[in-house]
Amino acid sequence: MTSLIRWGIIGCGNISHDFVTAVRSLKAEENQTVVAVAARSLENAKKFAGKHQVPKAYGSYAEIMDDPDIDVYYVGTVQPTHFDVVSQLLKARRPVLCEKPLCMTVRQTQELVNLSYEKETFLMEAVWTRCFPAVRRLVQELEDGIIGDVLHVSATFGIATEPDSRLRKMSLGGGSALDLGIYCAQLVNLVMANQRWSQLRTLGHLNSDGCDLSLSTSVTYPNRQLATLVTHCEVQLHNEAVISGTKGIIKLAPPFHCPTELELPSGSVSFPLPDSLPDATYMYANSAGLQYEALHAADCLRKGLKQSPLMTLKDSIRTAEMTEAMRKQAGVSYPQDDFHYDDNTFHFHQDRCI
Incomplete structure (x- = not known):
């Protein structure tokens, strides 16, 4: 049997609803589960957790990052927050599947790629297509x-x-x-x-x-x-x-x-979409297809990959x-276009990308 993959969900919006619904719809033999969710308020996290039968709810992103029972994090927050949230996860060597766009700018994207390599930690932008x-x-x-x-x-x-x-x-x-x-x-x-x-x-x-x-x-x-x-x-x-x-x-x-x-x-x-739970509802078209993404990410983790092929x-x-x-x-022009880096330490190693 494949090893169990335990998901932690950061952000409780519509796309996280669809992703969790898709994971919960996977066949039992796929061995995946959602064990915790986090929102900016504990009330929202508890509401989301109750709706999706998730055992743990956190009222801050920082709290869920310290949970030792999570194998991989799905980041479904609004996109201006992606860089900060994913940076913290990678620095803690926690594997990440982050919703698109990975970042607001090229420079931020390069910084996260560097961090993924430095920490030897799995990072994938959730381009489910x-x-x-x-x-x-x-x-x-x-x-x-x-x-x-x-x-x-x-x-x-x-x-x-x-x-x-x-x-x-x-x-x-x-x-x-x-x-x-x-x-x-x-x-x-x-x-x-x-x-x-x-x-x-x-x-x-x-x-x-x-x-x-x-x-x-x-x-x-x-x-x-x-x-x-x-x-x-x-x-x-x-x-x-x-x-x-x-x-x-x-x-x-x-x-x-x-x-x-x-x-x-x-x-x-x-290519018919995979089956979902009988009571499953989705916010976006064809979101049952998020099962493909969850399966692929889990396969990468089980193989010890640090990025998706x-x-x-x-x-x-x-x-x-x-x-x-x-x-x-x-x-x-976004505020993130003025994102500050220490150019003495910023070196992007594009040749390390497969």
Whole structure:
């Protein structure tokens, strides 16, 4: 039997609700459980724990970090807090699966990667897309050359948010690039094998709070390759991804960031979501697919890996570079852009990323 993986959950919002529901829906033989949750108030933590039958609740993030009965932490807090929370966990050598975006800026992302290497501790950005069977099949088809040389990738992600949505608030790390564009960027980088682009150009619209409501980005690569990324916080887009090669086209059907269907030149292939608890309710589409992510993270831990082979630390850095370039060209600036480092001690070892 596989060893038991005990999860600690930091943050009790909607995404943590979905993740815990997914973990609890895993088959018994997968041997995973959630043993503790933490929120900024004990009342919220207890409410969440009671709803999900979690035995322990903490009223601060610091308390749960000291729990010796936790094997890995899932960080589902608002994104401006990710850097501080994950830094503390890594310094204590506690394995981490952190919701996307891993950080607000490239520099913060690099700092966490450094810390992960220094402490020899598992770190994965929770880009669940990479764990879906449809995406893993996509990678295999591309490696097999089924569509020849890829020359164009197109990805769109737009949702109609309310005026008071978190995506529209600077203080909460809002903006379409970090919340939606990250899915487009990670897919482009996956297909393009993380190669450095030649040029990146972005146009978009900002709200009065300085958040990007919409972006349109064109990226060129060597060898005549091109990528097109479109994000929107005000209207629903088709939310599909299309990879075009010299011998054909592959499409990740909507919603491409959590896909259940892959359209190949030979026809469509379906990948049904895993079963959930009979009474399971989810806040987001296809969140039963978070089981794939939990299974993958647990597999990494059981194998003693320090990073995910599906979403490597290099993947996280390259994706952060793209989303940062996108939003900066549109004129978006976060307080974290002025994040202070001691340049005498900061050295990023990108060559250590697999």
